[in-house]
Amino acid sequence: MGTEFGYNQSSPPSDSPGYGLLGCAGGILVGLLGGGLLLVLASLVVAVIAPAPTLAETASVPGLRLTMNEASLNQFAQSTAGAPVQLDLLPGNQVNLTSDTSVTAFGVTLPVQVTGRFGLQITPQSTVEVRLIQADVSGVDLPPETTARMFDSQLPALNQNLNQMLVEASTVLGTPLTLTGLGTTDTEFWLEARLAP
Amino acid sequence: MSRWGCTGLLVGSIIGVLLLMGLIQSIQPAIPAVAVQPAVAAPDLTLFLSEESVSRSASQMLAQPVTVNFESGGQVILTTPVSIAGLEPVVDLGLSLEQQGNQVVSRLHWAQLGWLRLPARWLPPELVELGTLPGQQFSRQIPPQFNLISLTTTADGITLQVDWIGQ
Numbered sequence: 001m002g003t004e005f006g007y008n009q010s011s012p013p014s015d016s017p018g019y020g021l022l023g024c025a026g027g028i029l030v031g032l033l034g035g036g037l038l039l040v041l042a043s044l045v046v047a048v049i050a051p052a053p054t055l056a057e058t059a060s061v062p063g064l065r066l067t068m069n070e071a072s073l074n075q076f077a078q079s080t081a082g083a084p085v086q087l088d089l090l091p092g093n094q095v096n097l098t099s100d101t102s103v104t105a106f107g108v109t110l111p112v113q114v115t116g117r118f119g120l121q122i123t124p125q126s127t128v129e130v131r132l133i134q135a136d137v138s139g140v141d142l143p144p145e146t147t148a149r150m151f152d153s154q155l156p157a158l159n160q161n162l163n164q165m166l167v168e169a170s171t172v173l174g175t176p177l178t179l180t181g182l183g184t185t186d187t188e189f190w191l192e193a194r195l196a197p
Numbered sequence: 198m199s200r201w202g203c204t205g206l207l208v209g210s211i212i213g214v215l216l217l218m219g220l221i222q223s224i225q226p227a228i229p230a231v232a233v234q235p236a237v238a239a240p241d242l243t244l245f246l247s248e249e250s251v252s253r254s255a256s257q258m259l260a261q262p263v264t265v266n267f268e269s270g271g272q273v274i275l276t277t278p279v280s281i282a283g284l285e286p287v288v289d290l291g292l293s294l295e296q297q298g299n300q301v302v303s304r305l306h307w308a309q310l311g312w313l314r315l316p317a318r319w320l321p322p323e324l325v326e327l328g329t330l331p332g333q334q335f336s337r338q339i340p341p342q343f344n345l346i347s348l349t350t351t352a353d354g355i356t357l358q359v360d361w362i363g364q
Contacts, residue, residue, distance in 0.1 A: 016201060023205025024212070031213015039217070043311025047286030050311075053264035053276040055252050061353045065245040072241030072361045172338060173250055174257030187239075195253055 062180060063194040064169070070187050089184045093120045094133065103140055112139035116151055120189075122179045127163045128191070130155060166193075226307040226316040230270035231295040240346060240358035247354040258334060265331075267350040271295055273303070273331065279324065286310055292328050294355070296348040299339065301357075303332030 068076075070089045077085050077097075088096040097116045102109050117134045132155065135147040170177040173195065181192035246254075248265055255263040259277065266274040273292040278285040289309040295302050305317045305328025317325055335357070339345055343359035350356075 016199075018201075019199045020201035020205035023202035023207075024209035025205075027206040027209020027211070028213040028216065029209075030206070031210040031215075032217050033213075034210075035214045035217040039221075039313060043313040044284070044286060046311035047288060048284050050287040052262045052278060053287065054262070055249050055264060061247045061249075062245070063247050063250045065243075067243040067245075069239055069241055075241075075361050173254045175253050195250055 062192040064173070064177065065190065065192045067188055067190045070189075073189060089186060089189055090117075091185055093182060093184050094118065095120065095184065095189075103137075110139055112137050114147075114150060120182055120184065122182050126177070126179045128159070128166070128179065128182065130158055130162065169193075221313075224316065225314055226291070228272045228291045228293050228306045230272070231293050241361040242343065242359050243356060244359070245354055245356045251355060254334070255331065258330075267352060267354055269349075269351055271348070271350050273350065275331070279308075290324075290328060292331060294332060294335070294348065294350060296345060299336075299345045301332045301335035301339075301345070301348060303329055303335075305329075 070087065073089070074085075074087050077087050084100055086098040088098070090096060095118050097118060099114045101112060101114060103112050104110075115136045115138070116132055118130050119133050121129050121131070123129050132148060132151050135144075135151060137147050137150070166177060166179070176196040177193040178196050179191065179193050181190070183190050248267055251267075252263055252265045255265055255275070261278060263275060263277040266276070268274070271294045273294055275290045275292060276287060277290070279288045290305055291307040291309070291314075292303050292305055295304070305320070305325050307314050307316050308320050308324060309315075317328070335348075335355075339357070339359060342361060344362045345357065346360050347358040348355070
């Protein structure tokens with residue numbers, strides 16, 4: 001076919017399915033790369049503008065709960081007291097402590113068994129307090145006030161040790177602990193605390 | 198552009214996006230459930246720590262806000278800002294917590310940035326290293342007089358059971 005320029009001018013590109021396939025291939029590439037790039041950018045933007053994570057406080061769940069069984073309490077007591085002591089947990093936040101020891105009076109050493117019943121409670125200052133309820137000494141006859149005084153020197157130290165353990169726990173957690181519960185059964189002692197706001 | 202070309206490009210773009218979604222779905226990493234030691238009926242000592250307690254402890258250790266979400270089967274999701282190219286995006290880190298002898302071992306499995314979840318093998322070593330810290334921290338809290346016998350996680354928190362080995 002002749003033209004005014006003296007060569008054959010090709011006809012304009014016709015619309016054919018071949019162009020469709022080419023467009024489809026290009027579209028897949030655009031979808032994959034563009035979509036991927038958009039996803040990365042959008043994810044980064046979402047993550048950057050996201051608020052800093054905040055702690056969700058669940059009132060029904062204690063922050064910390066410690067449960068110790070009687071046998072392990074006994075092992076712990078014996079290793080720290082350095083003397084044969086026997087703890088017997090009782091329901092109602094009470095514990096019996098029995099210790100075989102000896103008393104020297106008038107140059108005579110007598111074997112005695114000291115038994116104390118203690119109550120455990122949480123103070124308004126959120127500390128654990130162990131208080132003597134009743135004390136007995138078998139083997140010698142002593143007035144009740146003398147028997148009770150046998151524990152006077154040990155109780156403050158025991159209370160201090162217990163509360164020192166709580167202070168250490170709060171240091172590990174990075175926040176003060178508020179004691180929320182304490183209890184005993186025949187076989188277990190448990191303590192619950194929540195983190196101070 | 199021809200009508201066929203335009204239609205092809207449009208269809209191709211849709212196919213491309215669908216392919217991308219399928220590709221992302223196929224590489225979505227999950228936290229494998231770890232073999233959990235069964236809880237002991239009467240351990241010497243049981244310590245339960247709530248998500249809140251662990252989150253506060255982690256925030257203090259890392260000196261930045263951290264929230265920890267426990268799931269059953271030793272699965273943990275830790276959310277914290279991470280420094281990337283001068284930005285501080287909030288990232289979710291998928292970890293597993295496992296008892297190995299007397300130690301608690303944690304391992305990073307994925308990190309999620311916005312909608313993008315990347316497997317640990319694609320992440321920088323510093324971030325993978327960060328994933329081992331929770332396990333080390335838990336292990337450090339177990340006094341030498343105690344032997345770890347069980348570790349379980351629930352949606353509420355983590356429970357560690359230990360036996361007294363005495364000293």
